[in-house]
Amino acid sequence: MSEHSYVPGxxxxxxxxxxxxxxxxxxxxxxxxxxxxxxxxxWTFGAILVMCLAVQIxxxxxxxxxxxxxxAMAFDSVEHIRRDVNGxxxxxxxxxxGASMFFLALYVHIFRNLFFxxxxxxxxxxxxxxxxxxxxxxxxxxxGYVLPWGQMSFWGATVITNIFSAIPVVGESVLxxxxxxxxxxxxxxxxFFSLHYLLPxxxxxxxxxxxxxxxxxxxxxxxxxxxxxxxxxxxxxxxxTMKDLFAMVLFMIPFAWFIFFAPDILGHPDNYxxxxxxxxxxxxxxxxxxxxFYTILRAIDFNVLFINSQLGGVIAMALSMIALxxxxxxxxxxxxxxxxxxxxxxxxxxxxxxxxxxxYLGAQPAEGIYVxxxxxxxxxxxxHFFVVLPVLSRIEKPLPxxxxxxxxxxxxxxx
Amino acid sequence: MAEQAxxxxxxxxxIFVATGAVGAVGAAAVVWPLINQLNPDASTLxxxxxxxxxxxxxxxxxxxxxxRGLPVFVRHRTQAEIDEARAVQIADLKDPQTDEERTxxxxxxxxxxxxxxxxxxxxxxxxxxxxxxxFCPCHGSHYxxxxxxxxxxxxxxxxxxxxxxxxxxxxxxx
Amino acid sequence: MIKxxxxxxxxxxxxxxxxxxxxxxxxxxxxIEKQQWSFAGIFGTYDRxxxxxxxxxxxxxxxxxxxxRLIAFRNLSEEDGPGFSEExxxxxxxxxxxxxxxxEGGTRAAVPAxxxxxxxxTEQDARDANGGSLPPDFSVLAKARGIVDPFPxxxxxxxxxxxxxxxxxxxxxxxxxxxxxxxxxxxxxxxxYNDYFxxxxxxxxxxxxxxQVVYEVAEGQAEVPLTAEQYATDVAAFMMWMxxxxxPGRKETGFRVxxxxxxxxxxxxxxxxxxxxxxxx
Numbered sequence: 001m002s003e004h005s006y007v008p009g010x011x012x013x014x015x016x017x018x019x020x021x022x023x024x025x026x027x028x029x030x031x032x033x034x035x036x037x038x039x040x041x042x043w044t045f046g047a048i049l050v051m052c053l054a055v056q057i058x059x060x061x062x063x064x065x066x067x068x069x070x071x072a073m074a075f076d077s078v079e080h081i082r083r084d085v086n087g088x089x090x091x092x093x094x095x096x097x098g099a100s101m102f103f104l105a106l107y108v109h110i111f112r113n114l115f116f117x118x119x120x121x122x123x124x125x126x127x128x129x130x131x132x133x134x135x136x137x138x139x140x141x142x143x144g145y146v147l148p149w150g151q152m153s154f155w156g157a158t159v160i161t162n163i164f165s166a167i168p169v170v171g172e173s174v175l176x177x178x179x180x181x182x183x184x185x186x187x188x189x190x191x192f193f194s195l196h197y198l199l200p201x202x203x204x205x206x207x208x209x210x211x212x213x214x215x216x217x218x219x220x221x222x223x224x225x226x227x228x229x230x231x232x233x234x235x236x237x238x239x240x241t242m243k244d245l246f247a248m249v250l251f252m253i254p255f256a257w258f259i260f261f262a263p264d265i266l267g268h269p270d271n272y273x274x275x276x277x278x279x280x281x282x283x284x285x286x287x288x289x290x291x292x293f294y295t296i297l298r299a300i301d302f303n304v305l306f307i308n309s310q311l312g313g314v315i316a317m318a319l320s321m322i323a324l325x326x327x328x329x330x331x332x333x334x335x336x337x338x339x340x341x342x343x344x345x346x347x348x349x350x351x352x353x354x355x356x357x358x359x360y361l362g363a364q365p366a367e368g369i370y371v372x373x374x375x376x377x378x379x380x381x382x383x384h385f386f387v388v389l390p391v392l393s394r395i396e397k398p399l400p401x402x403x404x405x406x407x408x409x410x411x412x413x414x415x
Numbered sequence: 416m417a418e419q420a421x422x423x424x425x426x427x428x429x430i431f432v433a434t435g436a437v438g439a440v441g442a443a444a445v446v447w448p449l450i451n452q453l454n455p456d457a458s459t460l461x462x463x464x465x466x467x468x469x470x471x472x473x474x475x476x477x478x479x480x481x482x483r484g485l486p487v488f489v490r491h492r493t494q495a496e497i498d499e500a501r502a503v504q505i506a507d508l509k510d511p512q513t514d515e516e517r518t519x520x521x522x523x524x525x526x527x528x529x530x531x532x533x534x535x536x537x538x539x540x541x542x543x544x545x546x547x548x549x550f551c552p553c554h555g556s557h558y559x560x561x562x563x564x565x566x567x568x569x570x571x572x573x574x575x576x577x578x579x580x581x582x583x584x585x586x587x588x589x
Numbered sequence: 590m591i592k593x594x595x596x597x598x599x600x601x602x603x604x605x606x607x608x609x610x611x612x613x614x615x616x617x618x619x620x621i622e623k624q625q626w627s628f629a630g631i632f633g634t635y636d637r638x639x640x641x642x643x644x645x646x647x648x649x650x651x652x653x654x655x656x657x658r659l660i661a662f663r664n665l666s667e668e669d670g671p672g673f674s675e676e677x678x679x680x681x682x683x684x685x686x687x688x689x690x691x692x693e694g695g696t697r698a699a700v701p702a703x704x705x706x707x708x709x710x711t712e713q714d715a716r717d718a719n720g721g722s723l724p725p726d727f728s729v730l731a732k733a734r735g736i737v738d739p740f741p742x743x744x745x746x747x748x749x750x751x752x753x754x755x756x757x758x759x760x761x762x763x764x765x766x767x768x769x770x771x772x773x774x775x776x777x778x779x780x781x782y783n784d785y786f787x788x789x790x791x792x793x794x795x796x797x798x799x800x801q802v803v804y805e806v807a808e809g810q811a812e813v814p815l816t817a818e819q820y821a822t823d824v825a826a827f828m829m830w831m832x833x834x835x836x837p838g839r840k841e842t843g844f845r846v847x848x849x850x851x852x853x854x855x856x857x858x859x860x861x862x863x864x865x866x867x868x869x870x
Contacts, residue, residue, distance in 0.1 A: 269734055
């Protein structure tokens, strides 16, 4: 095991190691960390997400140097960045496109986790931290979208903050507290700017906890069988550092495509119109990554007992997040990986399609067939979590599992 | 341990070196724009050079204009002030410079200087001090009618910005 | 295999109904033809002559009502843009008065560093002069408009990088007037019927007519037709430049970046393969 422990090479390294063992920590956790050798490319999205967060923080700090958080100047200051600041158009486009790429990677990461059962014991805390990161990232992205102070910024802020008015009794007070006024205005823009700057660092801290929680049990893997011996693993460096780096560079190709050749295609034209509290755009559409939850919010257009439709929508949306948080206790099947769960596999696919459907419907006007479909998709979202997963855990007969990772790998190689 | 490492597969292979080199080039290409964005932007640079019409300033008067965010004195000097400036012994000066060096030929009546005291940057008061030029109230520097430092803590003469005459009454600063 | 069927039915529902069912509108908006723009596509750059013509149309026709507050005179001499000479721009700027509280009288002749002055002092003045309608500022208008592409075209747009919806719309709108509203359409007083304007009742009178602007044709260059269609195309192109002046440079950098990424990805793939060569996985 000598190759897995840190031995200070020089007196200076020894001196440092006795006081603050950062080099030891880096060697143990970033280089030698034993990682299952059968991780596929879906597992590279963790590293890609770290890169996305870094890109957003670096470009965001730069944009804040040139941006003015004031309702009279915000819109023009963003244009000033695009037009006058050296390289400003690229930096601004990277930040805006970066938000979409971040969520793309985030959704892949989440759906990888849901398929391979990475949320199951002993990784529940790891998973829950991940869901919290997801929710905080949505909040951060939403507040960031308000900053350019275009029409979608303003009306998005109005609609989303109005969600809080659904809270019984204190809703109206909470709403004014959040906005710092009776409507979205300068105080709102200022506090969103402040929080948009703060939250990424909170997210970064949670990412550190997420990785800590990962390094206690170690990685799950595509077959979901625990690591049995050192034969099942390789050191993180250079095996996964290089694989992750390769995946990151591949990921940067569509990223760069959007930045340089279609920087506005992921946004909405209406956000190039300065905010106007007198005129609402014909169709208010949040950014695509918020659409699935937006659809759930809109789908409840009927009163349930004493709960009115507005509060109902908010409850449904909150419940859709809570469903994610409690997945480890809804799906109690012993087998982790979807590869060995013949029935789950199909329901997972249905859930994935349903989720894409929710995304699509969020962008459509709330009329005609779309209203019905939104209700169907919302219903299935909840049925999947609260009915399908618990029932499958009890009745499904999983396929036989390989005894270890290396057995599975060898079997595949000689097949 | 060290020997073991040398014997292992750590051979410097072409592919590894090429990948590292290309990666380093890429990293540098990314870092440069992130630093360059700190430089003055296009709207700032557009005002780096300004034109100013002198015709409205009568003899014996000055105006203070803004150039690159700095105050700039433009003084229409009287003949007496020019004579006084040119009569000074160069050897007496702390920062030796002739009046001719500080003005343009055929335009000796125009004195154009950045209006920040070379000591610590205050704006000196015009037509005051012991040398009929400028006096800085912050720490007591006296400048003469050519804007040269004559007395006090300032180390050098008031700075003459780069400028040229486009016509007799139009000057381009910067 | 009920589950397979469910999957297929859901797929059909989600994607099959995607094409918006909008036939119900009796005064429907005709389909907007996508134009061939010099700045479209990955190799796109601005056509300097076209931008100069577009600027002429903007200045002689549109600028009396529409501002361009984010455009500075100096932008007009940009190499990638209309590319007027610095002397031309200086002379042009001097024809305009801009507000400057630091000078006597509060206004002075503009210099290249100044922004394009607004045609109206306040928004209310603009509305009063235009029958209650506000002529929008042109600075980013070409990006603030777009066309709705039906499924599945909008998916292809991500791969072709289609970003000309705004100019396609603007060109169509400028040419989309009708002398009289179709039967049964209740056109309010002081409004005009336009095929492409949302709601069809637009406050702007038809702005462009044949032979309205006389283009100067330089020695040895092809004659440009003096038609409303040509003016609309040229001014739309100019508006695209106003909205996205850095476009050619951005695409050029993009090429280098993509080339680099492909090379680096290839090298990393080789590196990764070599490293993993000894591991069965």
